[in-house]
Amino acid sequence: MNINALHTQYKAALVKERRWVRFYQLLIFLAFFSGWEIASRFKWIDQLIFSSPSKIWSLFLTKISDGTLFNHLSITLFETVLGFIIGTLLGTLLAAILWWSPFLSRVLDPYLVILNAMPKVALGPILIVALGPGFTSIITMGAIISVIITTIVVYTAFKGVDPNYLLVLQTFGANRFQTFKEAVLPASFPTIISTLKVNVGLSWVGVIVGEFLVSSKGLGYLIIYGFQVFNFNLVLLSLMIIAVCATVMYQLVELLEKSLIKHDR
């Protein structure tokens, strides 16, 4: 038995394990949906409330063919992505300002705590009155829900950068901006990425709640509408689509992570 053969064997074992993981993942998926379908057919669960995969699927096809679904989806997606980007960028920017001025960060500390503790969706009605019942206020909701927690987490990461890296830059005569660009920001990329992952979920919450309140367009509107006319096929269809989109966004963040953090592979 030589080393090459052992290595081939080791790689084969890895592939085999990965296949089993995929197999069980698929099994859970199929078991869930077929169980749901069967339970609904045999009336073990209330069809009116819990619907069934086949009904959701046929509704999906109808909504696709009349083009309304795509319309609602694209609006919600646009709002969420924008809310997500604005929330994260603004949060990181605020964190950078706090890092820049330790005095300001000490002054603002209690206010950040209060803002973070406050349920942001409660601001919804005020936003809608102030910004109008359109996508501006919904995007604001999507952003506002993640901005404070991003600020707090990213600022903590900025502060936690090993001071010796800053010392190295200081001995090179770097100014504060250069220090930030060369050491503080890149050292905090891992934290920023994990905040992004959290923010994906948060932005969806903000936008869906915003659409609940504005109630004119989007997946959030479809959910509220479906609820009001007691069409739970529509509610569940919207939920499924949200789940798929949120997952795709999460995967995109992971792609970004891989391109941003090259040195750690």
Place this chain on the structure above:
Amino acid sequence: MDFLTINRVDHTYFSKQTATQALQNIHLSIEKGEFISFLGPSGCGKTTLLSIIAGLFPPTAGTVLLEGQPVLSRDELQIGYMLQQDYLFPWKTIGQNVTLGLKLLKHDKETSLSTAMKLLQDVGLPNVEHQYPRELSGGMRQRAALARTLAVDPKILLLDEPFSALDYQTKLKLEDLVSETLKAYGKTAVLVTHDIGESIAMSDRIYLFAARPGRIHKVFEVPNELRSLTPFQARNHPSYSSLFQTIWKELESLEH
């Protein structure tokens, strides 16, 4: 005129509870091209003094003059500083790390890169500029850090226990490399260490520090026959052991 003059420097650290005097009446001067060691137990203010020389913060009292000018007021870069660990930036390649200082000084990218390549060659690290620090061993990383420090062509090198995190063999090799490189570039250097052997092997003069408050206890001139040798050869010379014994006794006496 002296190259570096430390003129009656005192330094005190303040916290809410206490004021700790870290340095008391430090007065010394260094000629161009000399290699000086600050030797002493931990807490004797060696690193504080090094930071003050580097101009990282001003001393509570006294002045530090480099070529007759206060270090803090000079705007061009004068100081190269090496730390216990390499502190290469893990997200930058070795090439980017070595050119970092030049980039901050807004030097031309092409010439910076060729400077970096030459320095890496000189410290025995050819063909690593595209690798990331984690792909290199501890000794290689510290050599890359030396190249990064030398890249900005500093007037004086401050070495803050740069070999203390390395294994013994690597440390001995690196001592030789640093010593040769600094001689080749004609650099003035100050080494902070708590290792008696290292200070004898590497330097021309040793300042022995006493702690609480940090002050110069005694100055030892390293004999000429040791200075001309590489650190590794110096360790095997008879005068090395006798000087070691003398300093050892002084250090012992400080503890009582």
